[in-house]
Amino acid sequence: GAGVSQSPSNKVTEKGKDVELRCDPISGHTALYWYRQSLGQGLEFLIYFQGNSAPDKSGLPSDRFSAERTGGSVSTLTIQRTQQEDSAVYLCASSPDSLYAGYTFGSGTRLTVV
Amino acid sequence: GQQLNQSPQSMFIQEGEDVSMNCTSSSIFNTWLWYKQDPGEGPVLLIALYKAGELTSNGRLTAQFGITRKDSFLNISASIPSDVGIYFCAPIYNTDKLIFGTGTRLQVFP
Numbered sequence: 300g301a302g303v304s305q306s307p308s309n310k311v312t313e314k315g316k317d318v319e320l321r322c323d324p325i326s327g328h329t330a331l332y333w334y335r336q337s338l339g340q341g342l343e344f345l346i347y348f349q350g351n352s353a354p355d356k357s358g359l360p361s362d363r364f365s366a367e368r369t370g371g372s373v374s375t376l377t378i379q380r381t382q383q384e385d386s387a388v389y390l391c392a393s394s395p396d397s398l399y400a401g402y403t404f405g406s407g408t409r410l411t412v413v
Numbered sequence: 414g415q416q417l418n419q420s421p422q423s424m425f426i427q428e429g430e431d432v433s434m435n436c437t438s439s440s441i442f443n444t445w446l447w448y449k450q451d452p453g454e455g456p457v458l459l460i461a462l463y464k465a466g467e468l469t470s471n472g473r474l475t476a477q478f479g480i481t482r483k484d485s486f487l488n489i490s491a492s493i494p495s496d497v498g499i500y501f502c503a504p505i506y507n508t509d510k511l512i513f514g515t516g517t518r519l520q521v522f523p
Contacts, residue, residue: 303455330509332510332511334513340515341501341513341514341515341516342456342501342513344510344511344512347509347510349509354509355509355510390455392455400485401446401458401461402458402511403453403458404454404455404456404457405452406454406455407454407455
């Protein structure tokens, strides 16, 4: 696609429920990144994919968080048993390769856990 | 981990004024990037700096890669209302991911 697409754009969920957030990177981009941005805060790195592999998942906050990427394209970030502190904007970005200086970001998914 | 300090945290200026913000770190980097985030959107790359001492301009934006490779600044001249947003520095040192500064929130009043 022309840009990085994320869905849903907004998600409200009850505490304890599982959620899935989707990212469609730019076609042909091999590297894909997930970041989290809490209200008024900076961008916190979560996980990075090169192809379908995740060489760096050091930013995942807990084992309730997981992500996968299939076909070197779409990625899904799953949060199990959501907690209120998971409320944030989840941003996805892609780049042509892992050494490319600069990503293209999607508009994010705003997650609210009530 | 790398300590990355971005300042100021926020700025409230009048349209037409110049703006300056900077990032400093205890670590050395090979590349400095500056991003802008409009409300409700993801960050967008503004300027990339690849060489210590490099001064690069993009319209009303000017950025410099510090000679020590530990800092960078971004200037915006003659600010306009659409400059409103959050500005992030994001340095790279042979890593596969960007680490972002805490951001500078810019508000421009007419």
